[in-house]
Amino acid sequence: MTATLHDIAERLGINICTVSRALNDKPGVGPKMRRRVTKVALEMGYRPNIHARSLTNKRTEALGFLSGMEISSFLSNAFYTGVFAGIESEARALNYALMFDSVAESLDLARGYMPKMLAEHRVDGLLVVGAMDEVFFKAIKASGHPFVVVDYHLPGFDMDTVTIDNRRGGWLATEHLIERGHRRIAFIGGTPLTHGNFAERLEGYQNALAAHGLPRDEKLVQEGEVIGGGESIMQILKRAPDVTAAVACNDINALNAITTLEKTGRQIPRDFSIAGFDDIQEAQTSVPSLTTIHIDRPAMGRKAVQNLVERLRAEHANPIQSVVIAPQLVIRDSTGAPPA
Amino acid sequence: MTATLHDIAERLGINICTVSRALNDKPGVGPKMRRRVTKVALEMGYRPNIHARSLTNKRTEALGFLSGMEISSFLSNAFYTGVFAGIESEARALNYALMFDSVAESLDLARGYMPKMLAEHRVDGLLVVGAMDEVFFKAIKASGHPFVVVDYHLPGFDMDTVTIDNRRGGWLATEHLIERGHRRIAFIGGTPLTHGNFAERLEGYQNALAAHGLPRDEKLVQEGEVIGGGESIMQILKRAPDVTAAVACNDINALNAITTLEKTGRQIPRDFSIAGFDDIQEAQTSVPSLTTIHIDRPAMGRKAVQNLVERLRAEHANPIQSVVIAPQLVIRDSTGAPPA
DNA sequence: TTGTAGGCGTTATCAA
């Protein structure tokens, strides 16, 4: 079907390994011969068989992408798909194929089950996005496959990560509201609020309040469901009617809160200011558009691939790297001065 | 690192090929021996090396996923990601790995460039989603790789497809509005409107009008940009102020039109009815929720994989299959009777 | 600079 090294060698009346050397830019082939080989290879449409190559190489030139979420949850999450876009393009740029897998919950990780991608297709390395069970990380580490984790970090576990500076983001959003003149600022949380991204954003919010001499008030913080921003803000307003602004743990909650507040007759930002987190697409297109914390999601994905490939290509063991991506405040129409 | 057939054979003091036969459920191994082999294989954590296998097999147990769009456009399109979710889960269920690739525009298909996934990793078959250049299909067909195309069909080109019955969908939406009492119904189009999905939906709309004895009026049809539903409907209303309802070529346009109409003081559905197409998530959550045409997107993806794998496993050449998925009308809050 | 030989892990063909 496809031409092989053998075919090329035969056609030129030379040995296979000369062809191999010529095409792989290895020393030991004269320039004339190299040109002849290259020319014929092109003519015959030669493409290497990666499987054959991997047998001796131990390298498959493929990376694995693994998400711990159900595939549909993953795909409907703009944050993760943004990261994935970056991963995909960078992998291609670095000449790696990308295998996609989502770890079904049914997967018996505890029994040491390894995804087929890893155990049988033997991808060179793994990109893990989002939270995953510790058992999984242990198993994968034991397997010796290099991996980089995006947007998740298991405390006390050595792994390459690319994460967001959530505290900084929470700080930026809060400080922005303070600068606009707000003094009573709520935090619309998500689940869980005890650890992970949301907890860190909450911390940033609290730190910013403290830094500006504003008192911490538990009544102003509401844990909530993923898209329950509307309910959360209503709860908070019941407890503290003097609140004039809120930082939401993400844009979904923020937008939901805005919708709900508008239904109660409040105008945004005239009567109430809200800042989100993530800068999803709707943050731009919604009315009013949403002040939020922007994260360069594709950049996170690209960075993860770069680090992974760097590790793969390194001669010697490299130190573990934790890359923290700085978020940026994007000021739009949902925040303004507090009502007089 | 990992146990090989050789290791198992050595441990049992038998020959490699007996082990191979035993583990692959091939005849020619006694039941006792088979059990012994299976047991040891499990103990040693044996997993086959697919690359080695593929060398003799010619099968890589991997499918390729290919999208003709830029990766970010693909990921932000709920229709396509829904299809992808179905593809991913079905591929896994059928024990195939999935390689992901998006064809960059820079790809010189005209020169017969084949994606690395195909030419070097040699996936067994290909899932193509959405429109793609004819050159590409020709090249891939010439390469002999089986492929199934979702949501696209190149006229006069033999290929397995899974598509939507767009005419039926357009018909259903239009008929629904007619049944509600509307007589002057607009069509909010997209680009292109001369061929492809949108054209077929438009046809369905026209057929429904004709079947119910309503005149065709070019003034009621507006081609438009992908998210320009609002502008489109305003154009139409300028030309034909007596319009009381509209079928949009997709939900994005429908939702955009609703937002715009509400800004002009119209209430939906009291003053104007709008039906969409696709049933994206926002169709459920928007206010008012959107009457639309639902398509089981994951089912389309699953079906595509099933057909592809069927073809791969078939002993003899199978006939080309065109699967057409029936859409369903979902009645929500954006459609009602025309104003009195 | 080029060729020879062996091996990567698996399957298939043939012989025992």
Place this chain on the structure above:
DNA sequence: TTGATAACGCCTACAA
């Protein structure tokens, strides 16, 4: 029922 041998396509010592 089992074993020996060759082959898949490529790479890497090593020898010429």
